[in-house]
Amino acid sequence: MKIIVNKTEYDIDVEPNMPLLWVLRDILNLTGTKYGCGIGVCKACTVLIDGYPEQSCSIPISYVEGKEVTTIEGLSINGEHPLQIAWKELSVSQCGYCQPGQIIRAAYLISKIPKPTVEDINKEMSEHICRCGTYKKIRDAILWATKD
Ligand code: FES
Ligand code: FES
Structure with missing residues (x-):
């Protein structure tokens, strides 16, 4: 499955229902996005998907195929946002x-x-x-x- 995170394309081999947050943290090693409640309530895991904020703990990775994901690491290269x-x-x-x-x-x-x-x-x-x-x-x- 191909996904785009912070303008980089990744080819990953995971179950389609794996939460996006798991892929970000455990597969791509983008640990800036945090795990809080895991049930879509606290919003600690928020990322942008095609420019809109979504809770990555509650979104299956299959949902973001063909979409652009932006994490805190992608907001700016040197923390200059x-x-x-x-x-x-x-x-x-x-x-x-x-x-x-x-x-x-x-x-x-x-x-x-x-x-x-x-x-x-x-x-x-x-x-x-x-x-x-x-x-x-x-x-x-x-x-x-x-x-x-
Ligand atoms: S970890 Fe709390 S909303 Fe995702
Ligand atoms: S939970 Fe500690 S700074 Fe917000």
């Missing part, structure tokens, strides 16, 4: 576990709304769970990244 810079500037992360999924969701948000309001941010980011409570810092970082 405006969101990644903002995350560092504002020291958003605590344990960091939820953050790749949060940044991927934020990237989707600013791809459709380049200058989001606080309301836009709250609405888009509200389903992501952060056990460390970094919600305000995440909001501030998205505003910081999109201010100019």
Whole structure:
């Protein structure tokens, strides 16, 4: 089965119902995407599929055949995406576990709304769970990244 992840094509030999997250982490060694709940609730495992955020723990690999998957590793080569810079500037992360999924969701948000309001941010980011409570810092970082 051929899949495209971060603009690279991979030919993989796995069961078609293997979750995308397993393929990313265990086959492709792209461990930036995290496993949290495994049932589509926490959003830690969020990646972009053809530009839209999806939960990779709950998507069979067969679903992404012919589609473009983007993980946190694919957002920029050297961590130079405006969101990644903002995350560092504002020291958003605590344990960091939820953050790749949060940044991927934020990237989707600013791809459709380049200058989001606080309301836009709250609405888009509200389903992501952060056990460390970094919600305000995440909001501030998205505003910081999109201010100019
Ligand atoms: S690990 Fe996928 S939503 Fe929680
Ligand atoms: S930074 Fe720890 S879970 Fe979000």
